[in-house]
Amino acid sequence: MIAFFTVLRSRNELLFYFGLICLLIAVLILLIAKFSYVQINGANVWYKPFKFALSIGMFCWTMGWYTGYLELPEQVSIYSWTTIILLGFELFYITFQAARGQLSHYNVSSSLYTSLTAAMAFAAMGATLYTGYIGILFCTGEFPELPGYYLWAIRIGVFLFVIFAFEGAIIGANGSHSVGGSGDEDGIPLLNWSRKYGDLRIAHFVGMHALQVLPLMAYYLLRDIKLIIILGLVYGALALFCLIQALNSKPLLSFS
Numbered sequence: 222m223i224a225f226f227t228v229l230r231s232r233n234e235l236l237f238y239f240g241l242i243c244l245l246i247a248v249l250i251l252l253i254a255k256f257s258y259v260q261i262n263g264a265n266v267w268y269k270p271f272k273f274a275l276s277i278g279m280f281c282w283t284m285g286w287y288t289g290y291l292e293l294p295e296q297v298s299i300y301s302w303t304t305i306i307l308l309g310f311e312l313f314y315i316t317f318q319a320a321r322g323q324l325s326h327y328n329v330s331s332s333l334y335t336s337l338t339a340a341m342a343f344a345a346m347g348a349t350l351y352t353g354y355i356g357i358l359f360c361t362g363e364f365p366e367l368p369g370y371y372l373w374a375i376r377i378g379v380f381l382f383v384i385f386a387f388e389g390a391i392i393g394a395n396g397s398h399s400v401g402g403s404g405d406e407d408g409i410p411l412l413n414w415s416r417k418y419g420d421l422r423i424a425h426f427v428g429m430h431a432l433q434v435l436p437l438m439a440y441y442l443l444r445d446i447k448l449i450i451i452l453g454l455v456y457g458a459l460a461l462f463c464l465i466q467a468l469n470s471k472p473l474l475s476f477s
Contacts, residue, residue, distance in 0.1 A: 231289075232285055236285030251271050254268065269325070284432075293358070327393075345389060360376055368444065381456065386425070392422070399418045401471075415472050418472060421464070427459060428457070438452060
C-alpha cells in the first residue's frame with residue numbers, strides 16, 4: 222500500500238496532495254456529521270460536502286494516475302493547477318454553506334448566492350471540459366507501454382465521465398436533483414438517493430465513475446479490447462437507464 226502511494230505521488234504530485242487533502246476533509250466532515258443534527262430538505266447538511274470531498278479526492282487521484290502516462294509535463298501541470306483551483310473553489314463553497322446551514326446548489330435567494338451557484342457550475346464545466354481534453358490526448362498520443370485494452374478503457378472512461386458530468390446541466394435546469402417530488406428524507410443511507418422520486422444524481426454518479434470502473438476492470442479482469450468496448454457500451458447504457466428512470470419520476474430503489 223505504501224508503495225502504491227509512493228508511485229501515485231510520483232506520477233502527479235500536485236493532484237496527489239490535493240486529492241489527499243480532499244479525502245482527509247471527507248473523513249473530518251463525516252465525523253462532524255455524526256454530531257450535527259442540522260438538516261436541509263430532510264438530510265444532514267454535512268452529507269453533501271462529504272460526498273463532494275470524497276468524489277473530488279478520488280477524481281484527483283485517478284486523473285493523477287492517468288496523467289502520469291502523458292509525457293507532457295507543462296500541460297499536465299497546467300491541467301493539475303486548473304483542476305485544483307476550480308474544484309477547490311467548489312468544495313470550499315459547498316462546505317462553507319453547510320457550516321452555515323444553508324444551501325449551496327439551487328440557492329437563488331439573493332443575487333450573490335445566484336452568482337456563486339453559477340460560478341460553481343462554470344467551475345465544474347471547466348474542470349470537465351479540460352478532462353475531456355486530456356481524454357483527447359489519450360486518443361491522439363502514442364502509448365506503446367500501455368496494453369491496448371487498458372488504453373481503450375481509459376479513453377472510454379474519460380468520455381463517459383465527461384458526458385455524465387454534463388448531465389449536471391439537466392439537474393441545474395430542473396432546479397433540483399429530484400423529479401416528481403421534493404425532499405431528501407428516507408433516502409438510501411449516506412448516498413441519500415431518493416427512494417420515493419426520480420433522482421438525477423444516480424445517473425450522474427454512475428456515469429462519472431466509469432472513469433475508475435472501466436480501467437480497473439480492464440487491468441484486472443477483461444484483458445481484451447472488444448470486451449472493454451462492449452463493457453463501455455453496457456456501462457453507458459446503464460447510466461442512461463438511470464437517467465431515463467429519474468426523468469420519468471421513478472426511483473431506482475423503492476420501498477416496495
